[in-house]
Amino acid sequence: MTQLSETVLELRGVSTRFGAVSIHEQLDLDVRRGEILALIGGSGSGKTTLLHEMIMLREPSSGSIRMFGEDILRARADLMARLRQRFGVLFQQGALFSALTVLQNVAVPLREHTGLDAAFIDQLALLKIRQAGLPADAALKYPSELSGGMIKRAALARAMALDPQLLFLDEPTSGLDPVSAAAFDELLLRLKQWLGLTVVMVTHDLDSLWRVADRVAVLGDRRVVAVAPMAELARIDHPAVRAYFEGPRARAAQPH
Amino acid sequence: MPKPSPEMAEIEWQDARIRCHGRWTVDRLTAAVERVSRAPTPAAAEITLDASQIDALDTAGAWLLQRLRLQLEADGRAVVIEGLNSQFADLYERVRELGTVEPPRAGRLGRLGTVGHRTLSALEQLFAFLSFFGAVMTRMGRLLLQPWRIRWRSVGADLHASGATALGIIGLLSFLMGVVFAYQGAVQLRAFGASIYIADLIGLSMTRELGPLLAAIIVAGRTGSAYTAQIGTMKVTEEVAALRTIGIEPVELLVIPKVIALCIALPLLAVFADIMGILGGMILAKAQLGLGFTPFLERLNEAISVRSFLIGIGKAPVFALIIAMIGCFQGFRVQGSAASVGHHTTISVVQSIFLVIVADAQFSVIFSWLGI
Numbered sequence: 001m002t003q004l005s006e007t008v009l010e011l012r013g014v015s016t017r018f019g020a021v022s023i024h025e026q027l028d029l030d031v032r033r034g035e036i037l038a039l040i041g042g043s044g045s046g047k048t049t050l051l052h053e054m055i056m057l058r059e060p061s062s063g064s065i066r067m068f069g070e071d072i073l074r075a076r077a078d079l080m081a082r083l084r085q086r087f088g089v090l091f092q093q094g095a096l097f098s099a100l101t102v103l104q105n106v107a108v109p110l111r112e113h114t115g116l117d118a119a120f121i122d123q124l125a126l127l128k129i130r131q132a133g134l135p136a137d138a139a140l141k142y143p144s145e146l147s148g149g150m151i152k153r154a155a156l157a158r159a160m161a162l163d164p165q166l167l168f169l170d171e172p173t174s175g176l177d178p179v180s181a182a183a184f185d186e187l188l189l190r191l192k193q194w195l196g197l198t199v200v201m202v203t204h205d206l207d208s209l210w211r212v213a214d215r216v217a218v219l220g221d222r223r224v225v226a227v228a229p230m231a232e233l234a235r236i237d238h239p240a241v242r243a244y245f246e247g248p249r250a251r252a253a254q255p256h
Numbered sequence: 257m258p259k260p261s262p263e264m265a266e267i268e269w270q271d272a273r274i275r276c277h278g279r280w281t282v283d284r285l286t287a288a289v290e291r292v293s294r295a296p297t298p299a300a301a302e303i304t305l306d307a308s309q310i311d312a313l314d315t316a317g318a319w320l321l322q323r324l325r326l327q328l329e330a331d332g333r334a335v336v337i338e339g340l341n342s343q344f345a346d347l348y349e350r351v352r353e354l355g356t357v358e359p360p361r362a363g364r365l366g367r368l369g370t371v372g373h374r375t376l377s378a379l380e381q382l383f384a385f386l387s388f389f390g391a392v393m394t395r396m397g398r399l400l401l402q403p404w405r406i407r408w409r410s411v412g413a414d415l416h417a418s419g420a421t422a423l424g425i426i427g428l429l430s431f432l433m434g435v436v437f438a439y440q441g442a443v444q445l446r447a448f449g450a451s452i453y454i455a456d457l458i459g460l461s462m463t464r465e466l467g468p469l470l471a472a473i474i475v476a477g478r479t480g481s482a483y484t485a486q487i488g489t490m491k492v493t494e495e496v497a498a499l500r501t502i503g504i505e506p507v508e509l510l511v512i513p514k515v516i517a518l519c520i521a522l523p524l525l526a527v528f529a530d531i532m533g534i535l536g537g538m539i540l541a542k543a544q545l546g547l548g549f550t551p552f553l554e555r556l557n558e559a560i561s562v563r564s565f566l567i568g569i570g571k572a573p574v575f576a577l578i579i580a581m582i583g584c585f586q587g588f589r590v591q592g593s594a595a596s597v598g599h600h601t602t603i604s605v606v607q608s609i610f611l612v613i614v615a616d617a618q619f620s621v622i623f624s625w626l627g628i
């Protein structure tokens with residue numbers, strides 16, 4: 001459990017094609033247990049597509065993806081169902097069910113996949129909501145009554161409902177003001193520390209990259225051009241990588 | 257009781273010592289949760305929770321441990337947790353800080369409170385509708401003085417969407433209604449040897465009542481719901497707010513063209529429904545009673561006065577106003593979410609069909625007072 005080098009997610013030779021357009025070609029990527037891996041790349045570099053392939057929403061045209069050692073492209077339905085309970089996903093817009101309160105939203109995976117009694121589920125859901133940094137009275141609110149930052153936190157609480165070991169975040173800080181974004185980064189670091197989470201996040205937020213990512217994978221030229229901690233990436237000479245270190249915004253975000 | 261497997265979260269009561277072992281994770285807790293909530297409190301004043309043999313602990317497991325502790329403490333026992341390894345202790349501490357037994361509950365109203373709440377919200381809705389109606393009418397009045405400011409392009413588009421495209425379904429249903437009515441009438445009239453009066457029956461019932469009513473009900477289901485969904489979705493995506501900040505009054509762009517279009521379209525649709533219904537009746541009269549088209553039409557000419565035709569058609573703009581106003585009003589009542597759009601669209605259709613039929617009944621009462 002404490003072996004840091006263990007690979008949770010392993011992508012080998014993944015290729016994706018939309019008709020004649022090739023998005024990924026022979027892409028390799030490893031996600032190690034207990035790390036926060038950020039996935040970056042310009043618009044259209046296939047970050048979201050790759051994320052969808054990892055969370056089993058889409059199949060690549062060829063290659064293999066292993067999650068917790070299981071080949072998810074050849075997995076039977078029951079194995080896939082079990083694997084789905086072991087990871088959580090935070091979608092970019094939160095994707096909270098608008099007809100349900102925050103408490104009910106967080107309780108959905110618990111009701112669906114555990115035989116726990118309703119009172120215990122409610123208590124647990126409330127615990128997750130507070131763990132995600134929301135006040136208890138937010139639990140009875142509907143998503144339409146929440147601010148952008150609160151929606152992200154509520155969605156994080158739902159993604160964490162089943163205590164997954166692996167968490168996927170799609171642009172978790174997009175649309176948040178800098179203060180909320182920084183608070184979200186802190187929350188993520190604390191959750192990782194308490195729960196030993198492994199996190200894969202797609203992000204454009206330079207501050208997040210410096211602050212929370214253990215390693216950063218850069219997508220470019222239809223493959224992963226580099227995987228390294230941010231400070232090491234600075235030494236790599238590739239246009240897709242350089243974009244994150246040059247220009248006024250990139251320089252402002254770098255720690256001095 | 258299933259045989260305890262080492263993989264599940266397990267609890268053993270041994271008087272002052274409660275031994276916890278196994279994997280305390282969310283997918284293996286069910287039996288343990290049940291045991292905790294049913295277990296009798298041990299008699300000893302001081303109880304030790306032995307957690308040294310817990311193999312795995314996640315938030316859910318930590319919460320169960322904390323709940324067990326709270327439960328024992330509530331019964332006045334002193335509780336000590338023993339042997340929790342350091343890795344789990346951090347997690348347990350966090351859960352101890354955050355967890356509460358009482359989940360928040362929405363304030364429940366009593367029966368009387370519910371009645372009061374419903375009454376107030378019904379009154380609030382009535383008041384809101386009246387002020388919406390008032391706002392639309394004053395703006396409409398102002399626009400009629402400056403007709404070039406009316407958005408005729410939208411009126412045209414709405415006229416096409418609510419009128420022209422409804423011809424098929426309204427024509428078909430009125431035709432069938434005419435056939436059904438004529439069939440029922442034919443059986444009775446033939447018994448009295450009064451077959452020719454089939455023209456009176458069909459002609460009067462179609463023009464005075466059925467034509468306009470049928471057209472209105474179909475339009476309420478088809479167009480009223482579309483109005484609600486359109487405006488409601490625009491509210492959810494903040495397009496309505498955007499219009500207002502650009503300086504376009506949403507009522508002027510979204511409501512008034514629809515009201516005008518429907519007030520023109522529905523009377524025309526009612527005429528079309530009249531014609532198709534009578535056509536259906538005429539064809540059935542020929543098939544069932546052997547009544548030729550020419551005598552049918554001659555009789556029809558005598559039976560239907562211009563007045564009864566106009567009474568029928570005159571009701572159509574009122575129905576149109578009801579449908580358009582309710583449809584738009586419910587659209588503006590939408591708040592926040594996709595579910596709200598669905599909810600208000602349903603209300604819109606139910607209310608407009610209900611009010612159309614109520615209005616029709618009112619007309620009948622008024623006309624009979626006036627002796628028309």
